[in-house]
Amino acid sequence: HHIANIFLNQVSKNPFKILNQEDKIGMIRNIINQNPYIPKQLKRFLIKAENVSEISSYLVNFGLSLEDTLEKRFSSRKKFAKIIQIVLNEYSSQKEMRMLLDFDDLLLIFLHALKDPTTEHLRSSIKYILVDEFQDVNNIQADIILEFMKTCSNLTCVGDDCQSIFGFQGSNINHILNLHTKFRDVKTFHLVQNYRSTPEIINLYNDLIS
Numbered sequence: 001h002h003i004a005n006i007f008l009n010q011v012s013k014n015p016f017k018i019l020n021q022e023d024k025i026g027m028i029r030n031i032i033n034q035n036p037y038i039p040k041q042l043k044r045f046l047i048k049a050e051n052v053s054e055i056s057s058y059l060v061n062f063g064l065s066l067e068d069t070l071e072k073r074f075s076s077r078k079k080f081a082k083i084i085q086i087v088l089n090e091y092s093s094q095k096e097m098r099m100l101l102d103f104d105d106l107l108l109i110f111l112h113a114l115k116d117p118t119t120e121h122l123r124s125s126i127k128y129i130l131v132d133e134f135q136d137v138n139n140i141q142a143d144i145i146l147e148f149m150k151t152c153s154n155l156t157c158v159g160d161d162c163q164s165i166f167g168f169q170g171s172n173i174n175h176i177l178n179l180h181t182k183f184r185d186v187k188t189f190h191l192v193q194n195y196r197s198t199p200e201i202i203n204l205y206n207d208l209i210s
Contacts, residue, residue, distance in 0.1 A: 001103055004110035004144075011119050019095070019102040025049045028056075031090045038083055047080060052087055059088075060104040061138045061170030107140045114147040124151040134159030134179075138170040146182070155183065162209050 029049035032038060038047055058069050066085055070078045113119050126148055134157040149155060164173040180186045194202055
């Protein structure tokens, strides 16, 4: 996100501000509370700002429709799809009006900017790329890496596919598992020495994931 912010500030014609997660939830909460057509009981228990914020991120990171998102991840909210869509539409309108980008917008617009031929000089200025926690990379982040790799041949990825169980922000385990099929001449180095945990914990962990 930091790299995306730096890049976009160099190419954007219009100034923008970043909406952090707390402010994002606060904005969505205000939209829900100010909507007179959402019953109070729904606002309190089912149409909560935190849930709508998570749905919003899921939509962007997985590139799914609202209907598919609710079906796949938030089935208990399916009956409120129309209300959620109204809230999301208003959220998008307010962001655009106030020139705000949340973290999901930042990555999506960054990806679009990288594909623009007018930004090739900035993209090609990157000679080395290091991606930490590669097991947590989602589809948008993977596409960003691929765009950079069009002009860069030095990529280092650090990750542990066993940690992908967390499913962080739409992470896709296939990106780390299929790294060898996406790039040529990939070399793998296994870090087998553990400096954090005792042997007992390591053995238990290995038993759990085996």
